[in-house]
Amino acid sequence: MNNTNILENITTTTIITSVIDLIIVWYVFYLLITVMRGTKAIQLIKGIFFILIGRGISNAFDLTTTTxxxxTVLEWGFLAIIVIFQPELRRALEQLGRGSLFRSTSNTAGADYEKLREAIVKSIRYMAKRRIGALIVFEKETGLKEYTETGITVDANITSELLINIFIPNTPxxxxxxxxxxxxxxxxAxxxxLSDSSKIAxxxxTRHRAAVGISEVTDAFTVVVSEETGNIxxxxxxxxxxxxxxxxLDELLKKHWSILPAIKEGGGLFARK
Structure with missing residues (x-):
């Protein structure tokens, strides 16, 4: 009888309202992930999920102290999140004000990896021979969005000519x-x-310290050409x-640089933008 009353109280309007409510919540969550992916903050979000899973397991096994x-971590963690994610939250509000948060982005088609790697090596050979200083960072799993935003957006195809032109001395x-x-x-740019390591000669x-520095805080692969010696x-x-x-260098590029992430964008919740 009680089940019958419950079913009678559930109207079509209630179902539609509940579905819309869930869609809005998940869409807002998706937008937040979209803003934060491509930054180190996404790694912290994964950590939060592990904490939630750990809490559920400890509660299931009645581990009182662990629970x-x-x-306590979850209670105070929300305050820590506001502090840690402050740059990402500010960026989200800025994008919301510009209306860019809701724009879709197009994915880059697959390029010929061999030709791209040859272009990289060719440009490094040219710059090393002429002692043109260069610092090239290859993004891997950890997003570098917070560092790309400190420079000038290029968003261009990789060619040896463009790489060389960018690092020609006395250019912007x-x-x-x-x-x-x-x-x-x-x-x-x-x-x-910069790394504070005492192991650096x-x-x-500065280029070498910056290269080591980015490798200490992310999984990026970096190539440096010394303008003093031309060494790579x-x-x-x-x-x-x-x-x-x-x-x-060519072998290390094969090992550490892949264009696969750019091709597979949007494939999952934590895919990079």
Missing amino acids: EIFD LHDGAMIVTGDKINSA SYLP KNLG SVTYGGKLDKEITLEE
Whole structure:
């Protein structure tokens, strides 16, 4: 009898309202993820999901102390989120004001990876021979959005001629880092965090410290050409490899640089934008 009363109280209007309510909540959640993906904040969001899962497991097994710890973390975590995500929240409000939050973005078609890698190596060979300083960052899993926004947006196809022109001395874009996302040159003249590591040789300049710095806080792969010696160096995982050959560079690019993420954009909730 009670079940019959419950079914009678559920009207078509109630069902439609509930569905609309759920759609709005999930769409707002999706927009927040869209704004934050491509930044380090997305890694923190994944961490929050793990905490929620851990809390559920501890509660299911009646682990009182562990559950209380998780509850405390979640209770105070919301204040921490506001502080940690402050740049992303500000960016979301700015995009909402410009109306750009609701615009769709087109994906880049798959490019010939071999030709792109040859273009990279060709430009590095040219700059190393003429001692033209260069700093090229290849984005991997961790988004570099907060660093690309410090530079000048390029959003151009990768060609050896363009790479060389960007790093020609005394031009507007030569000072700073070029950031490559997928098969596109995302930005130039971008600022990177400098490493404080004492293991970096004193004779190495700002470019090398910036390359090591970005590799310490992200999983990016970075190529550096010294304007003093013309030597080629690479960094990844906080590690600096100096004086590598062009053949070694080509092999490292095969290992650390893939245009696959750009082709697969939008494939999942945490896909990069």
